[in-house]
Amino acid sequence: MGAQLPRSPLAPDGFPDLPRIGGLSVATAEAGLRYSGRPDVMLARLAPGSAVAGVFTRSATRSAAVLDCQSKIRFHSQAGAAILVNSGNANAFTGKAGEDAVKALTRAVAGVLDVPEARVFSASTGVIGEPLPHEPITARLGNLAAALSPDGLAQAARAIVTTDTFPKGSGTTVKIDGQPVRIAGIAKGSGMIAPDMATMLVYIFTDAAIDQPILQSIVSALNETTFNCITVDGDTSTSDTLLVAATGASGIRVTEHSMAFMEGLRRVMLDLAHQIVRDGEGATKFVTVSVTGASSDRDARTHAKAIANSPLVKTAIAGEDPNWGRVVMAVGKSGAPADRDTLTIWFGDILVARDGWVNPEYSEDAAARYMKNADIEIHVDLGLGGGRATVWTCDLTHGYIDINADYRS
Amino acid sequence: MGAQLPRSPLAPDGFPDLPRIGGLSVATAEAGLRYSGRPDVMLARLAPGSAVAGVFTRSATRSAAVLDCQSKIRFHSQAGAAILVNSGNANAFTGKAGEDAVKALTRAVAGVLDVPEARVFSASTGVIGEPLPHEPITARLGNLAAALSPDGLAQAARAIVTTDTFPKGSGTTVKIDGQPVRIAGIAKGSGMIAPDMATMLVYIFTDAAIDQPILQSIVSALNETTFNCITVDGDTSTSDTLLVAATGASGIRVTEHSMAFMEGLRRVMLDLAHQIVRDGEGATKFVTVSVTGASSDRDARTHAKAIANSPLVKTAIAGEDPNWGRVVMAVGKSGAPADRDTLTIWFGDILVARDGWVNPEYSEDAAARYMKNADIEIHVDLGLGGGRATVWTCDLTHGYIDINADYRS
Numbered sequence: 168m169g170a171q172l173p174r175s176p177l178a179p180d181g182f183p184d185l186p187r188i189g190g191l192s193v194a195t196a197e198a199g200l201r202y203s204g205r206p207d208v209m210l211a212r213l214a215p216g217s218a219v220a221g222v223f224t225r226s227a228t229r230s231a232a233v234l235d236c237q238s239k240i241r242f243h244s245q246a247g248a249a250i251l252v253n254s255g256n257a258n259a260f261t262g263k264a265g266e267d268a269v270k271a272l273t274r275a276v277a278g279v280l281d282v283p284e285a286r287v288f289s290a291s292t293g294v295i296g297e298p299l300p301h302e303p304i305t306a307r308l309g310n311l312a313a314a315l316s317p318d319g320l321a322q323a324a325r326a327i328v329t330t331d332t333f334p335k336g337s338g339t340t341v342k343i344d345g346q347p348v349r350i351a352g353i354a355k356g357s358g359m360i361a362p363d364m365a366t367m368l369v370y371i372f373t374d375a376a377i378d379q380p381i382l383q384s385i386v387s388a389l390n391e392t393t394f395n396c397i398t399v400d401g402d403t404s405t406s407d408t409l410l411v412a413a414t415g416a417s418g419i420r421v422t423e424h425s426m427a428f429m430e431g432l433r434r435v436m437l438d439l440a441h442q443i444v445r446d447g448e449g450a451t452k453f454v455t456v457s458v459t460g461a462s463s464d465r466d467a468r469t470h471a472k473a474i475a476n477s478p479l480v481k482t483a484i485a486g487e488d489p490n491w492g493r494v495v496m497a498v499g500k501s502g503a504p505a506d507r508d509t510l511t512i513w514f515g516d517i518l519v520a521r522d523g524w525v526n527p528e529y530s531e532d533a534a535a536r537y538m539k540n541a542d543i544e545i546h547v548d549l550g551l552g553g554g555r556a557t558v559w560t561c562d563l564t565h566g567y568i569d570i571n572a573d574y575r576s
Numbered sequence: 577m578g579a580q581l582p583r584s585p586l587a588p589d590g591f592p593d594l595p596r597i598g599g600l601s602v603a604t605a606e607a608g609l610r611y612s613g614r615p616d617v618m619l620a621r622l623a624p625g626s627a628v629a630g631v632f633t634r635s636a637t638r639s640a641a642v643l644d645c646q647s648k649i650r651f652h653s654q655a656g657a658a659i660l661v662n663s664g665n666a667n668a669f670t671g672k673a674g675e676d677a678v679k680a681l682t683r684a685v686a687g688v689l690d691v692p693e694a695r696v697f698s699a700s701t702g703v704i705g706e707p708l709p710h711e712p713i714t715a716r717l718g719n720l721a722a723a724l725s726p727d728g729l730a731q732a733a734r735a736i737v738t739t740d741t742f743p744k745g746s747g748t749t750v751k752i753d754g755q756p757v758r759i760a761g762i763a764k765g766s767g768m769i770a771p772d773m774a775t776m777l778v779y780i781f782t783d784a785a786i787d788q789p790i791l792q793s794i795v796s797a798l799n800e801t802t803f804n805c806i807t808v809d810g811d812t813s814t815s816d817t818l819l820v821a822a823t824g825a826s827g828i829r830v831t832e833h834s835m836a837f838m839e840g841l842r843r844v845m846l847d848l849a850h851q852i853v854r855d856g857e858g859a860t861k862f863v864t865v866s867v868t869g870a871s872s873d874r875d876a877r878t879h880a881k882a883i884a885n886s887p888l889v890k891t892a893i894a895g896e897d898p899n900w901g902r903v904v905m906a907v908g909k910s911g912a913p914a915d916r917d918t919l920t921i922w923f924g925d926i927l928v929a930r931d932g933w934v935n936p937e938y939s940e941d942a943a944a945r946y947m948k949n950a951d952i953e954i955h956v957d958l959g960l961g962g963g964r965a966t967v968w969t970c971d972l973t974h975g976y977i978d979i980n981a982d983y984r985s
Contacts, residue, residue, distance in 0.1 A: 228908030228916045260904050260916065262933035295901040296934045400887040405908055478809040478887065478972075479980060486981030492704040495669050499637030499814055507637045507669065524671035525705045563887075565977050571888060572895030572973070 172570065177445035177453050177541060177561070178333040185320055185338040186349035188372040190214035190414025193319030194311045195326040198303040201255030201293055206326035208304055210311040211250040211319075211370065212280055217414045219248055219288065220383035222390045224407035230259035231266045232289045233406055235273065239285050243379055248286040249276050250370060250410060251304075252327050254355070257366065258291040258299035259405045268299040275305040279312045290408045292355065292366040293329055320372070324353035327368055330570075331355050331446050337438035341431035348375045348419050348428060350435050352411075356399075356443030366404040369394065369439055373432070376415035381423050385432065386411045393436040396468070396558045398475050399447040400567070444559045449566025452484050454559065457546045460511075461554030466503035468556035473501030474545065481563035484543060489534030491519045498547060509550030514538070581979065586854035586862050586950060586970070587742040594729050594747040595758035597781040599623035599823025602728030603720045604735040607712040610664030610702055615735035617713055619720040620728075620779065621689055622657040626823045628697065629792035631799045633816035639668035640675045641698045642815055644682065648694050652788055657695040658685050659779060659819060660713075661736050663764070666775065667700040667708035668814045677708040684714040688721045699817045701764065701775040702738055729781070733762035736777055739979075740764050740855050746847035750840035757784045757828050757837060759844050761820075765808075765852030775813040778803065778848055782841070785824035790832050794841065795820045802845040805877070805967045807884050808856040809976070853968045858975020861893050863968065866955045869920075870963030875912035877965035882910030883954065890972035893952060898943030900928045907956060918959030923947070 191213060195206035213219070221240045223233050251272060258265045273287040280287075291299060324334035338351035352371030377385075386409070394409060411432070413421070421428045445453055456475045461467035474480055477497040483490035491512050498505050508523035515537045518526045537543075600622060604615035622628070630649045632642050660681060667674045682696040689696075700708060733743035747760035761780030786794075795818070803818060820841070822830070830837045854862055865884045870876035883889055886906040892899035900921050907914050917932035924946045927935045946952075 224908075226905070226908030227910075227912075227914040228904050228919070260901060260929070260932060260934075262917065262931065264933070295904070296929070405905055478976070482977055482980035485977065488981070492669060495637050495704070496635070496814055499633075499635035501636075503636075505636040508671065510637070520669070520705070522671065523669060524673070525669075562981075563977065564981070565974055567887070568891055568894065568972065568974050568977060571891035572897070572971075 172330060172332050175332045175446045175450060177450055179442065182321060182324065182334055182336050183338060185336055185351040186340050187317050188349055188351055188414060189374045189416025190217060191372045192315035192317050193323045194314035194316060195319065195322045196307040196311050198253065198307055200253060200300065200303060206322060207254045208307065208311065209252045209323040209326040210315065211323070212315050213248040213412050214414050214416065215247045216245050217248050217412050218377050218379040218382045219410060219412045220379060220386040222387060222409045224404055226405045228260065228405050230257060230291065230406045231269045232258060232291050233408060235269045236288045236408060239288065242285045244283060244286055246286055247280065247282040248412065249280050249282050251276050251287065251289045252368060253291050253304055254327055254329050255293040256291055256297060256299045257293045257295040257406055259295040261296065261298050264298045268301045271301050272304060275308055279308045288410060290368050290406060292327065292368055292406060320351055320353060327353065327355045329355065333446060335439055335442040337435045339431045339434055341427045343419050343421065343425055343427055346417065346419050348417050348421065349373060350431050352435050352439055354439040354443060356446050366406040367394065367443060369409040371411045371435060373413050374415065374417035375413050375419055375421040375428055376417065377413040377421045382411060382413055385423060385429060389429065389433050389436055393433065393440045397440045397444050398472060398558065398560050399444065441559060444561050447561035448570045449564040450561030451564055452562040453542045454484055454561060455544045455557060456560065457544065457557045458549065459555045460548040460550045460552060462504050462552045463554040464556055467554040468558065469503040470498050470501045470505065470547065470549070471556045471558040473497045474547070475558045475560035478563055484538065485562035485564040487535065487538040489514050489519065489531065489538050494545060494547060504551060505549055506551065511548040511550065513546040515544050581739060581741050584741045584855045584859060586859055588851065591730060591733065591743055592745050592747060594745055594760040595749050596726050597758055597760055597823060598783045598825025599626060600781045601724035601726050602732045603723035603725060604728065604731045605716040605720050607662065607716055609662060609709065609712060615731060616663045617716065617720070618661045618732040618735040619685070619724070620659040621724050622821050623823050623825065624656045625654050626657050626821050627786050627788040627791045628657055628819060628821045629788060629795040631796060631818040633813055635814045637669065637814050639666060639700065639815045640670070640678045641667060641700050642817060644678045645697045645817060648697065651694045653692060653695055655695055656689065656691040657821065658689050658691050660685050660696065660698045661777060662700050662713055663736055663738050664702040665700055665706060665708045666702045666704040666815055668704040670705065670707050673707050677710045680710050681713060684717055688717045697819060699777050699815060701736065701777055701815055729760055729762060736762065736764045738764065742855060744848055744851040746844045748840045748843055750836045752828050752830065752834055752836055755826065755828050757826050757830065758782060759840050761844050761848055763848040763852060765855050775815040776803065776852060778818040780820045780844060782822050783824065783826035784822050784828055784830040784837060785826070786822040786830045791820060791822055794832060794838060798838070798842050798845055802842065802849045806849045806853050807881060807967065807969050808853065850968060853970050856970035857979045858973040859970030860973055861971040862951045863893055863970060864953045864966060865969065866953065866966045867958065868964045869957040869959045869961060871913050871961045872963040873965055876963040877967065878912040879907050879910045879914065879956065879958070880965045880967040882906045883956065884967045884969035887972055893947065894971035894973045896944065896947040898923055898928065898940065898947050903954060903956060913960060914958055915960065920957040920959065922955040924953050
């Protein structure tokens with residue numbers, strides 16, 4: 168598996184205290200699929216009445232587990248539900264055998280926990296193209312079921328990682344009609360060693376009571392401005408999965424008009440999304456790219472992603488070089504409308520260029536000093552309309568090459 | 577300007593002997609715009625009756641010189657023509673001053689060579705965002721005009737480079753009705769040091785006699801499968817320019833039915849395109865990505881470009897890792913139709929995966945040995961239809977990071 172990677176310099180100080188979610192219990196186990204001396208399987212049980220919503224990779228070569236989850240996510244039931252995740256083997260591009268493994272695993276979980284098979288969601292992350300040996304997992308399901316605990320989520324954050332350099336968690340408690348509603352989530356992100364893949368897995372739980380279609384529409388909408396607005400290298404995994412489960416244990420009913428709940432969920436999703444970027448392969452800078460003044464929000468996102476995915480922009484940031492010319496280049500190549508002569512660019516508070524040329528008061532020295540920060544903000548105003556978007560990314564460094572080229576499994 | 581880069585390990589043995597093109601004369605000069613001790617300006621004169629066709633960057637933030645060329649390229653005239661190129665300053669994102677510089681330069685050339693201003697094409701490559709001091713160039717135009725020579729093209733290949741590690745030339749002589757028709761071209765490619773940009777400039781000359789609209793349609797068509805099918809990092813310059821000029825000096829008339837001419841021109845264009853990839857920043861591998869069996873040629877190219885631009889694929893190649901899972905990932909994310917279960921992947925002659933899973937006879941050792949070659953071929957068959965495309969790229973190495981992040985101008 169190559170050497171253990173050092174903890175990202177952008178990592179948070181520690182793992183947060185997550186609120187306990189009624190109706191959720193979690194256990195982990197060591198199945199030894201690829202890693203040893205650490206948990207690599209997580210099992211979560213959701214109480215009867217839980218609603219589960221999901222967003223999945225749009226890859227045309229998505230994994231068997233993703234296809235299985237997608238087929239089940241709209242199944243409405245008052246029965247309980249379960250989530251099974253393993254790290255070490257992605258069970259992706261494994262043909263019919265991959266589908267059989269998903270079926271065997273979800274059926275076994277259904278039997279052990281007495282929930283419908285159509286309510287068992289699974290995910291796998293790790294090496295691709297190797298058959299998933301599901302027996303080591305099914306053999307441990309009895310022990311996992313016995314170990315299910317309301318406090319298991321923090322340990323689960325450690326079980327689902329592959330080569331992440333820190334476990335990722337986020338939680339909040341919001342008040343609805345004066346009553347507390349809790350939200351807690353975990354994620355794994357884009358650390359990997361060849362031939363693993365940078366799968367993003369996110370599991371968020373709340374004790375709010377929400378109808379599944381409403382939960383799904385809230386999650387889909389919030390996903391657009393959180394997880395869909397982060398990028399490490401523009402590559403898309405075959406297995407990206409976000410599940411949000413609402414157990415209803417708080418007894419507080421949430422609708423699409425519950426702004427406090429949506430804001431709390433958005434905060435947790437954005438925090439986890441940012442943590443994934445902060446653990447980007449080789450990252451030394453956390454970069455916020457804001458685009459305003461576009462013809463539409465969609466155009467703004469196209470520009471922001473072009474900037475955030477540009478290897479030339481990302482290497483310049485790694486080199487602490489205020490290379491605004493590369494930002495102009497990225498805007499130009501994005502395919503969305505732009506007018507050179509109405510472009511304005513800021514690095515942080517520094518006005519770099521406006522009206523199609525460098526700002527006469529621009530100081531390269533001041534900009535170079537700004538680029539030494541660990542958190543960098545690039546703001547482009549197109550001067551065309553009211554469209555806006557924000558995208559988060561990291562820099563492209565020797566560390567990325569080290570992780571993806573130099574190590575061999 | 578940072579340190580002189582070592583010659584690319586993928587460079588050809590030497591600069592080719594180019595056939596002399598009647599009706600073309602070329603001179604170079606040292607204007608000292610940024611470099612010293614080397615030529616940095618090229619002037620080409622084309623005899624009356626020459627046809628000039630061009631293809632330009634689609635960037636929305638294209639440079640003043642590109643906009644000027646585009647406005648002139650359809651101007652039909654029996655007068656002579658000229659091309660002026662400088663390296664060291666790109667005159668891009670320089671607002672109104674940039675347009676004024678282009679006008680001053682092209683007007684001065686028109687005066688010195690007695691050709692219409694509308695027949696003077698220019699290009700600039702180098703630092704962006706700095707005003708182009710055109711006086712050092714205009715002051716040398718008299719000497720340049722006096723030095724125009726039928727043998728100047730090889731020296732011009734050296735004048736237009738920025739941080740390319742070798743000058744790029746290619747030529748051929750084809751027979752039409754038993755008579756020789758000559759084609760010779762030069763190019764600069766994607767070597768750069770911050771804050772320069774990876775501008776591609778290509779100038780090709782032939783002594784064939786061709787009507788401008790026919791030359792333009794031939795060049796536009798051939799460009800699609802040559803220069804438009806190479807990628808180093810997916811970033812697009814503000815100044816990419818390809819000009820093809822036909823002087824007619826051979827007296828041989830070429831039409832869109834002259835297969836020998838088209839094949840010769842295609843060979844020169846492809847050779848120059850490949851040389852640009854072979855001089856890609858930090859390149860240690862020349863990679864041919866072929867996609868067959870797509871639903872359309874367009875879909876095939878979308879898949880091939882997704883593979884060729886994927887940082888994960890490119891770093892795996894740099895690491896000599898036969899990481900076919902990343903090829904699957906890139907196909908999946910491209911957005912064009914693909915079916916996991918009909919995918920077949922070869923590395924060279926090695927059948928890696930078929931029918932959605934790794935080939936049972938696949939040998940990782942054999943594939944790893946293959947990846948040690950300097951020239952790598954990746955072939956993906958989608959099993960969907962008859963669409964095909966080939967794209968050329970290079971690997972993504974520490975050298976790329978060195979050039980784009982570590983050096984500072």
